Amino acid sequence: MIIGIPKEIKTLENRVAMTPAAVESLIRQGNDVLVEAGAGVGSGLADEEYTAAGAKMVSAQDAWGAEMVIKVKEPLESEFKYLREGLLLFTYLHLAAAEGLTKALLESGTTGIAYETIQSPDRTLPLLTPMSEVAGRMATQVGAHYLEKTQGGRGILLGGVPGVMPAEVLVLGGGVVGTNAARMAMGMGARVTILDLSHQRLQYLDDVFQGRITTMMSTEPNIRQMVQKADLVIGGVLLPGAKAPKLITRDMLSLMKEGSVIVDVAVDQGGCIETTKATTHDNPTYVIDGVVHYGVANMPGAVPRTSTFALVNQTTPYAMRLAAKGVAALKDDPGLALGLNTYQGTLTCPAVGEALGIDAVKPEDVI
Structure with missing residues (x-):
């Protein structure tokens, strides 16, 4: 799979979605990883470290053009233009408080998997x-x-x-x-x-x-x-x-x-x-x-240095599963399936639907 890591653009957001070590793991799995130039600088991670790990440094547009995009924060309005059918977006979404983003994801047909609703077997939230x-x-x-x-x-x-x-x-x-x-x-x-x-x-x-x-x-x-x-x-x-x-x-x-x-x-x-x-x-x-x-x-x-490493420790195993199987990985893991918030124009998180007054189905109804 082609995986994109864009630079975060939220005000003074210096975290990055993947460290060079995580990128190297994804590449060893057989994936191609595109990292936006400067994406890791705020966390003290230089472009040269990503290049050494095997990543290709690209523009924001090219990073967003990947099959799966991994981020930290939800897309901002200026990034809505990158949302499209066939895109697998793996990031924090927090859609219950973001009606505009929810509609953009649905209208574009983007498959959005939210860190914050993925659950472990004990019902804890490992990525949150x-x-x-x-x-x-x-x-x-x-x-x-x-x-x-x-x-x-x-x-x-x-x-x-x-x-x-x-x-x-x-x-x-x-x-x-x-x-x-x-x-x-x-x-x-x-x-x-x-x-x-x-x-x-x-x-x-x-x-x-x-x-x-x-x-x-x-x-x-x-x-x-x-x-x-x-x-x-x-x-x-x-x-x-x-x-x-x-x-x-x-x-x-x-x-x-x-x-x-x-x-x-x-x-x-x-x-x-x-x-x-x-x-x-x-x-x-x-x-x-x-x-x-x-x-x-x-x-x-x-505190991006601490936060990036703490987050990537938890997200990398899930990212590797998604990279290996795509949305099919959700069928193997009910907890990961709970992360599915939007799928091909359908809202798949009932809690978000209730908050925003939008019809929603359960993830298992569409995957």
């Missing part, structure tokens, strides 16, 4: 997990930064100092993002509370953190109570493929402290805070009702 780990850890770092007075925050040191109370950190969701955010916040000395819907998950977190964080059921009264105390709120709620539920509503902002900070990691899926909107690394925050909002939709792009 590494970036959720990065984003969760970053969320605490980012929140600590924007709590500084010079950044518009309350002027609080997350961990406090002897004789002075540390910050109160509220984490919405006890999944991969929430767990990693809580681990970082606790390590920095903050007082941490995690809210989740699953009592079993809260039991697990209480055990893992040995009672050093507070766990609460995620109910509206509990959220209202805790936002009043919080200096930093981290949103880490995920419903695979679907829009995130709005757990903090606009009216709740009036309960929050002046200069408190919200970091909504769920922004890719529409955000779990009603006032969240997607921002970029070069203009990351805005203020509503005195509360600083951080909504960068590609947080791991700020």
